[in-house]
Amino acid sequence: MIVKDAIPNFDLFQPTQLKDALALLDRHGKDAWKLAGGNDSLTWFKERIKRPKAVVDLEGIAELKGIRETPDGIEIGALTTLTEIERSPIIQGKYRVLADAARRVASPQIRNTGTIGGNASQDARCWYYRYGLPCYRAGGNTCYADTPEGVNREHALFDSDRCVAVSPSDMAPALVVLDAKLVVRSSKGERVIGTDEFFIGPKIDITHLTSLKPNEILTAIRLPKEWAGAHFYFEKVADRQTWDFPLVNVAAAIVVANGVVERSRIACGAVSAVPRRLTAVEEIIKGKAPSADLASLAGQSSTRGARPLNYNRFKIPLMANLVMRAVRDATA
Ligand SMILES: Cc1cc2nc3c(=O)[nH]c(=O)nc-3n(C[C@H](O)[C@H](O)[C@H](O)COP(=O)(O)OP(=O)(O)OC[C@H]3O[C@@H](n4cnc5c(N)ncnc54)[C@H](O)[C@@H]3O)c2cc1C
Numbered sequence: 232m233i234v235k236d237a238i239p240n241f242d243l244f245q246p247t248q249l250k251d252a253l254a255l256l257d258r259h260g261k262d263a264w265k266l267a268g269g270n271d272s273l274t275w276f277k278e279r280i281k282r283p284k285a286v287v288d289l290e291g292i293a294e295l296k297g298i299r300e301t302p303d304g305i306e307i308g309a310l311t312t313l314t315e316i317e318r319s320p321i322i323q324g325k326y327r328v329l330a331d332a333a334r335r336v337a338s339p340q341i342r343n344t345g346t347i348g349g350n351a352s353q354d355a356r357c358w359y360y361r362y363g364l365p366c367y368r369a370g371g372n373t374c375y376a377d378t379p380e381g382v383n384r385e386h387a388l389f390d391s392d393r394c395v396a397v398s399p400s401d402m403a404p405a406l407v408v409l410d411a412k413l414v415v416r417s418s419k420g421e422r423v424i425g426t427d428e429f430f431i432g433p434k435i436d437i438t439h440l441t442s443l444k445p446n447e448i449l450t451a452i453r454l455p456k457e458w459a460g461a462h463f464y465f466e467k468v469a470d471r472q473t474w475d476f477p478l479v480n481v482a483a484a485i486v487v488a489n490g491v492v493e494r495s496r497i498a499c500g501a502v503s504a505v506p507r508r509l510t511a512v513e514e515i516i517k518g519k520a521p522s523a524d525l526a527s528l529a530g531q532s533s534t535r536g537a538r539p540l541n542y543n544r545f546k547i548p549l550m551a552n553l554v555m556r557a558v559r560d561a562t563a
């Protein structure tokens with residue numbers, strides 16, 4: 232009998248300094264695993280599909296926690312929990328779309344331990360991959376979802392390349408529309424990257440959803456002032472109202488001045504391997520007065536180029552409606 236609820240042995244390290252955590256990652260290389268809230272990590276361990284030899288628990292590193300105002304905006308430590316983000320007066324006041332997205336993630340228990348860094352870095356939720364099958368994303372040479380019988384109603388509409396899994400994160404599109412910068416550290420130094428460089432698709436690396444390297448830790452997320460106080464919108468549709476990943480979600484930041492859309496950023500999650508920024512829609516609405524007709528045009532335009540699989544065609548009108556509602560909300 233296969234025992235699936237006992238986690239195989241590993242060495243657990245609980246550093247309290249970032250430099251010590253980075254040194255551990257250097258020492259253990261690909262055998263190491265970075266642990267934040269554990270919501271994604273522990274499932275992999277219990278299923279015995281990922282078997283790290285060294286787990287580096289980031290929880291004790293104080294500098295990775297908290298929300299700070301800076302001259303350029305705010306900085307959120309990567310180990311800050313989703314509950315803290317949801318309840319933060321600064322985020323609610325200036326970057327509400329992030330608090331709204333956090334509120335729609337999973338359950339209160341998961342939000343109490345799940346971190347923003349872990350949520351942004353979480354792995355794909357494709358059933359076949361999570362079950363441990365040797366598909367492309369697991370290093371194999373086939374995709375079980377993109378077949379005539381494949382269960383693919385949760386999968387991608389855009390930009391797939393062999394793998395059709397999607398970015399499952401509710402926080403990711405909110406980070407895109409806030410033009411977040413992600414601070415990534417290794418023992419060699421720091422790189423500060425945009426969401427377009429952090430989230431990656433299968434054409435770049437089919438086995439990862441982010442550009443994080445094994446020796447790197449996401450330490451913080453910076454939100455620039457530029458989008459503070461914009462008109463925000465977040466909406467998610469899932470099979471259930473609680474404890475479920477998005478079928479499609481939308482986040483929008485829209486600045487209306489003198490009765491017209493001055494600038495906007497709009498993104499959808501769960502439709503491709505990365506949160507999909509809708510630059511064509513942003514161009515269409517720029518300089519126009521928000522109206523029901525403009526919202527409808529935005530919705531229809533958002534799904535151009537979609538290539539549905541056997542069972543996810545329903546995502547096309549779903550996405551169009553969510554984008555329409557996001558733009559229509561700016562007329563209020
Ligand atoms: C039942 C269930 C339902 C869920 N529903 C949703 C949902 O509706 N929407 C949604 O968005 N999410 C959902 N999630 C995901 C959840 O919200 C967590 O965000 C996610 O599981 C990971 O967060 P964590 O802090 O627990 O990270 P962990 O599980 O510890 O880590 C996740 C991954 O990120 C890596 N990692 C973590 N922190 C860092 C860091 N600072 N630097 C580098 N790498 C790092 C880890 O190595 C690991 O690969 C759900 C999870 C579960 C179990």
Ligand code: SF4
Nearest residue numbers: 357366374394395396
């Ligand atoms: S969609 Fe991606 S993760 Fe799922 S079976 Fe295909 S290759 Fe694997």
